[in-house]
Amino acid sequence: MSNDEIEEKLLGPVEMIIKGAESPLFSKFSNNKGIPDIELMASQIVKLGTSNSIGSIIGVNDQAFEVATIQNWVKRGIIESPDGKKYPPQQVARILMTNDLKVLFELKEAKEIIDYGESISNFTLVELYEYHLSLFSEIEKLTPSLNVLYGRALEIIRAKRDPSEDDIKVSTFVTFLTISKWASFTRELILKWIESPSIDGV
Known part of the structure; x- marks a missing residue:
């Protein structure tokens, strides 16, 4: 499959789950x-x-x-x-x-x-x-959308290897793995904050 054909099939993680999602x-x-x-x-x-x-x-x-x-x-x-x-x-x-x-x-x-x-x-x-x-x-x-993160994941993968059809699936997996880690970090941060909040709220 050529690079152009791969690009035509590119879908961000949101579109991959919600066909025809409006942005x-x-x-x-x-x-x-x-x-x-x-x-x-x-x-x-x-x-x-x-x-x-x-x-x-x-x-x-x-x-x-x-x-x-x-x-x-x-x-x-x-x-x-x-x-x-x-x-x-x-x-x-x-x-x-x-x-x-x-x-x-x-x-x-x-x-x-x-x-x-x-x-x-x-x-x-x-x-x-x-x-x-x-x-x-x-x-x-306020924050990068899932598709922006997905695009960046694709860039990181392709900087290390030749483009392939698998890049699309792997980029989506890496995107969701990363935001899951961010969600876990946020969870711990919130629990820490309610235990000992600072005056400025941060």
Whole structure:
């Protein structure tokens, strides 16, 4: 296969997973509706969380987030039991934050992080959650996108060996391996910060 033919088949990791994905990917989060100023049933929270989740964009169903999940978190003391069957906005925000954090953190750790976030200012959890989603929609402007990292991985590989069809798959693997390491680093950094935060917040 010629170099030109290989280049024609090049796909970044995002496109390889989501055929015909529109860019920028994360800007889709700027369309979220936030948390309504009313009490919500657990089923409504699941629906809201699903619409704001990464899974809904990359075509993955979050089987771990359903009404039974929220009920389990209440039983385990991660979420306060609601008065009746509906959760006020503050609890909704806590549930959605927990859902965002549970991939990298144990539930107890997620609770500690959210408790800490709530304790350091007079901002409500609803505000913090909505600021978080707004910032997430800006992430491609602040950091290299997956496809930029993928392109750099491809350059590194091809600087060391002749181009081949395998480079595409290997570049994707290296990209995901690298961001997984970054996620692990971030996890440890967050846990260290809530244990002994500095005055300037860094």
